[in-house]
Amino acid sequence: MHNINYIRENPTEFDNLMKLRGEKPLSSKIIEIDKQKRETQTILQSLLGERNTISKTIGIQKKNNKDVSFEMKKIEEIKNKINTLKELENIKENELNAILIRLPNIPHKTVPLGKDENDNKLYKEWGKKPKFNFQPKKHFEIGEELGLINFELASKLSGSRFVVLKKQISKLERAISNFMLDKHTEVNGYTEYSVPFLVKNNSLYGTGQLPKFGDDLFTAGEDHWLIPTAEVPLTNLVRDEILNVKQLPIRSTSYTPCFRSEAGAAGKDTRGMLRQHQFTKVELVSIVEPQHSEDELERMLQSAESILKDLEIHYRIMTLCTGDMGFSASKTYDIEVWLPGEDNYREISSCSNCNDFQSRRMNTRYKSDGKNIFVHTLNGSGLAVGRTLIAILENYQTEDGNVKIPDALFKYFHNKTLI
RNA sequence: GGAGAGAUGGGUGAGUGGCUUAAACCACAGGUUUGCUAAACCUGCGAAGGAAGUAAUUCCUUCCGAGGGUUCGAAUCCCUCUCUCUCCGCCA
Numbered sequence: 001m002h003n004i005n006y007i008r009e010n011p012t013e014f015d016n017l018m019k020l021r022g023e024k025p026l027s028s029k030i031i032e033i034d035k036q037k038r039e040t041q042t043i044l045q046s047l048l049g050e051r052n053t054i055s056k057t058i059g060i061q062k063k064n065n066k067d068v069s070f071e072m073k074k075i076e077e078i079k080n081k082i083n084t085l086k087e088l089e090n091i092k093e094n095e096l097n098a099i100l101i102r103l104p105n106i107p108h109k110t111v112p113l114g115k116d117e118n119d120n121k122l123y124k125e126w127g128k129k130p131k132f133n134f135q136p137k138k139h140f141e142i143g144e145e146l147g148l149i150n151f152e153l154a155s156k157l158s159g160s161r162f163v164v165l166k167k168q169i170s171k172l173e174r175a176i177s178n179f180m181l182d183k184h185t186e187v188n189g190y191t192e193y194s195v196p197f198l199v200k201n202n203s204l205y206g207t208g209q210l211p212k213f214g215d216d217l218f219t220a221g222e223d224h225w226l227i228p229t230a231e232v233p234l235t236n237l238v239r240d241e242i243l244n245v246k247q248l249p250i251r252s253t254s255y256t257p258c259f260r261s262e263a264g265a266a267g268k269d270t271r272g273m274l275r276q277h278q279f280t281k282v283e284l285v286s287i288v289e290p291q292h293s294e295d296e297l298e299r300m301l302q303s304a305e306s307i308l309k310d311l312e313i314h315y316r317i318m319t320l321c322t323g324d325m326g327f328s329a330s331k332t333y334d335i336e337v338w339l340p341g342e343d344n345y346r347e348i349s350s351c352s353n354c355n356d357f358q359s360r361r362m363n364t365r366y367k368s369d370g371k372n373i374f375v376h377t378l379n380g381s382g383l384a385v386g387r388t389l390i391a392i393l394e395n396y397q398t399e400d401g402n403v404k405i406p407d408a409l410f411k412y413f414h415n416k417t418l419i
Numbered sequence: 420g421g422a423g424a425g426a427u428g429g430g431u432g433a434g435u436g437g438c439u440u441a442a443a444c445c446a447c448a449g450g451u452u453u454g455c456u457a458a459a460c461c462u463g464c465g466a467a468g469g470a471a472g473u474a475a476u477u478c479c480u481u482c483c484g485a486g487g488g489u490u491c492g493a494a495u496c497c498c499u500c501u502c503u504c505u506c507c508g509c510c511a
Contacts, residue, residue: 038469038470041468041480041481042469042470042480044469044480045468045470045479045480045481046470046479046480048479048480048481049479049480051491051492052480052492054491055491055492056437056491056492057491058491058492059437059491059492060437062437068491071491072491074491075491075492076491079491241429242428242429242465242466244429244447246447367447369448370447370448372466
């Protein structure tokens with residue numbers, strides 16, 4: 001949600017920034033509605049003041065048994081006007097909100113300009129592509145040949161874009177998530193939460209999935225949605241709160257399943273478990289003071305990176321361009337992991353600074369020097385567990401169809417190889 | 420699922436139609452004094468918005484879970500909805 005004062009003061013700049021995100025110029029319309037709303041409000045407020053004064057007089061007169069018919073007549077006149085103006089104010093308020101709630105966040109000044117993912121900029125790289133003296137297989141080839149990944153069984157149960165894992169691979173998934181959670185809580189300073197996987201409308205409005213992106217979500221019953229990411233419950237923990245500055249920064253993490261309908265991705269990545277309706281993820285969320293959010297994004301990125309470094313898997317980091325960022329983000333880094341079987345880099349984490357965009361929707365502020373200031377929110381994957389599993393299978397595969405287990409996981413997997 | 424109770428500022432909580440300009444306490448911020456892992460006292464302190472002014476500031480409006488209604492006037496009365504708690508039932 002945008003600050004209306006900012007739009008009022010910088011209409012051209014606002015329009016230009018929105019254009020970068022594929023939106024039409026709306027500032028003049030916004031300002032016009034806002035102006036009508038405020039004009040209505042001003043008249044309404046003076047009438048309400050008048051009514052209050054007269055009402056007080058009536059109270060006193062009645063107590064003294066004096067005639068109040070003159071005052072009553074006056075109020076009768078004002079009342080109709082008040083009702084009409086109230087209605088008008090409501091209409092204008094709703095019109096304004098309807099526009100504002102659907103506009104994406106403003107890109108940070110360091111975000112590269114661009115149309116789509118091809119314009120993303122390389123930020124940094126870590127490690128090297130592993131060399132194989134055989135043709136590396138794709139993760140599902142490895143898994144299916146071992147009989148430990150089964151898509152047919154999953155489709156019998158639930159249709160396409162689901163998977164059934166078995167035995168060692170199932171255990172490996174559990175090992176990965178435990179490793180990530182321990183790292184983030186014991187080393188990176190995040191607090192672990194277990195949160196609901198079903199949320200109500202309000203929470204999804206708060207983080208920006210609703211009202212625009214309901215098609216990407218699954219519903220459960222009449223009032224609940226399945227979370228597409230733990231960002232939703234973790235960030236909304238502070239919705240409608242006025243925090244004390246001493247509580248900040250809040251750094252939280254949670255391991256949850258994520259549910260996405262992938263409505264806009266028909267036909268994409270249909271083979272394998274790269275793009276599923278259900279997957280698990282360890283999420284990182286930070287709630288910070290505005291002046292710290294830029295540093296916090298780097299810190300969060302490093303926390304996510306620390307997982308891949310420990311697992312010793314090559315990756316690169318891209319700064320997303322203006323056209324490729326998510327709705328609520330003002331700046332996003334994608335960590336892309338190297339997948340030898342795919343012969344490609346694939347997103348394994350997305351770390352975003354949403355600045356005050358979500359906190360305005362959630363009405364989350366903190367008190368500093370007597371003032372209430374909107375917090376800045378950040379979220380990032382630390383990491384997507386399913387895709388980390390894929391990365392391990394493909395990067396650590398051996399010629400005989402086995403998979404080495406990264407040293408960092410030994411504590412959790414208790415074995416040097418997959419089978 | 421059944422029955423009952425409730426929702427008031429950052430927190431606890433008073434307030435049953437005009438004397439509320441939302442009490443009091445806690446927390447928080449500033450200060451005074453004594454002093455040393457602090458205490459006592461004093462002062463300030465709900466939120467959102469509008470208007471005027473170069474500005475410090477001043478004035479006004481709205482908000483007591485949400486939305487309607489009654490009334491000259493609603494935190495207070497009525498209706499609808501949402502949520503929370505307690506007990507009973509069912510249940511991992």
